[in-house]
Amino acid sequence: MDTFFITTGVILGLLTLVCLYRVVAGPTVLDRIIAVGAIGNKTTAILLLMGMIFGRVEMFVDISISYALLNFIATLGAAKYFRVRKSIVPGSKYLKEKGIS
């Protein structure tokens, strides 16, 4: 059963690296935000799998809860911030009216 957990953890780690491509190369800021949110979801699962591998789930559960909470708060904060700062998103109406993009 340990082999299964380790294999699942490695697969989720590789998927995290694939999501990291969207963080680096995303055209808009919001793409980067949703890619970071996806990475945070995978990390929540990976932390629980690490707890099963080490045999200390009761310790890793707290770290996983705090990571999920931080991920949610960071996503909400970034969404609210970039909703107000309209000039950051490329291809927006604001930039086309100004003639910048």
Place this chain on the structure above:
Amino acid sequence: MSIMSIVSILFIAGGTFFFFGATVGLIRFPDFYARMHATGKGDTLGAFLVVIGIALYNLHNGLELGSILTSIKVIFIAIFIFLANPTATHAITKGGLDAGVVPWTKEKTK
């Protein structure tokens, strides 16, 4: 291998499959809203299935008080993900609409 282990293996494998689908959608879709559509649903169900599978496997060697409490905590993570992830998806989509990101259409590619 008990029946609890087999059920939890099925849950975790299904969750990994949904994570994979969400990642493929995040990489290959053309637009911010379409990527949101892929990750918002796929990641929610994937994380939910993996966490529920781990909560079930935590109970595989007898029902003791400590392991039951740990499993309840893990199920709290699953409930929180199921509440928080669609909220974050909605907030980002509303932010994108308010900031004026133009949705991808077929005519723009000609």
